[in-house]
Amino acid sequence: MITEFLNNKKTEPKVLVENKISFNGPQSQLSIYDTFEPAQKVQLKSDQPLFCAMISGKKIMHSDDNYHSDFFPHESFVMAPNQIVEIDFPIAQLTQPTRCLAIEISSDRITQIAEQLNYSQQKSKEFGDWQYQPQIVHTRHNAQTQTLLQRMTHIYSENHQDRSFMIDLAVNELTIRLLRQQSRALMMSFCMLQSDFSGMTAAINYIETHLADNIEIAHLCKLACMSRTKFFNEFKQNLGCTPFVFQQQQRLKKAHELISSGRQITQVCFELGFTSCSHFSRVFKQFYGTSPKTFQQYQLG
Incomplete structure (x- = not known):
């Protein structure tokens, strides 16, 4: 440390x-x-x-x-x-x-x-x-x-x-x-602001507005008007990760925002599509280096 x-x-x-x-x-x-x-x-x-x-x-x-x-x-x-x-x-x-x-x-x-x-x-x-x-x-x-x-x-x-x-x-x-x-x-x-500017912006906006859902690559490719291979390559080039990792990161950032606003950890967990609090706590700590509970204590302290 x-x-x-x-x-x-x-x-x-x-x-x-x-x-x-x-x-x-x-x-x-x-x-x-x-x-x-x-x-x-x-x-x-x-x-x-x-x-x-x-x-x-x-x-x-x-x-x-x-x-x-x-x-x-x-x-x-x-x-x-x-x-x-x-x-x-x-x-x-x-x-x-x-x-x-x-x-x-x-x-x-x-x-x-x-x-x-x-x-x-x-x-x-x-x-x-x-x-x-x-x-x-x-x-x-x-x-x-x-x-x-x-x-x-x-x-x-x-x-x-x-x-x-x-x-x-x-x-x-x-x-x-x-x-x-x-x-x-x-x-x-x-x-x-301009989700319909291009196929890629439409796909990114879809993920951002459906954080709690299980995304389907076929649907994202259809929105982007790209083949699966081209979509994965362009998505990773622009965002540095796959669509699945990106959704997970955006879920965790939204969780951080909601916990900061005073929402209960359990409520945030299930609202964002996580299936268990233990899994949510584990991936939150892997991403931010601190558990949701410890982060909440910082906010309250």
Whole structure:
């Protein structure tokens, strides 16, 4: 766990609010921020895209474009260059600090990776090229991203002979995940607004509006006006997974949203088409790295 690793490297804080420890890498920097007492309206700004991941505690994020949201462990928050965010720390304590990991990646590096993706992959024309959108991205990250962040914490802080090369690989992976997350979010918004724009948008919209149902590939292929092989290939190229995995991911994201709003876990489970609470709890934990019950306790705490 990231928390255990950082606790082993614990040093005396220089300040009690946003105490920062940084590790430099090629075209990037990884920092750990610890806050040991409640605070309000603490400003954060970077001249490069800043990927933040909550490790422990709770923050409340505010931006100048009327964005206000709680920020919990296993969530990612990406700030655009030169964007100012104000942060509240409602539950920070000396013995239980609010901790966040932040990775600053140069805009040039992100552009370079996007260009490489555009050269090597061909998405459907209606969804455009890979490119970084300079806007806030706030999402629950999955277990794979959590594992990557844990690995990056070790790589940045160790004195390995191949450190720079390994950081390059890890930053590439994190950037690709960020670009795909933004691309998927924009794609979903587009599909909800213009579900009849193309066969693929119709199929994606159908899955999104039938999360509790068992989807039939034959029906999706008919909506997309594609053969089974072509549909699977284009779907995976655009969304990074199969239709079945995509529906499962969207079910879990909807479950996260409903539990956040105060709905009971059992009710959410069956409403979204899961057949047992134990199965729902298991796949939720695999996807988010925490159980529905633990996540609900974060919301209530």
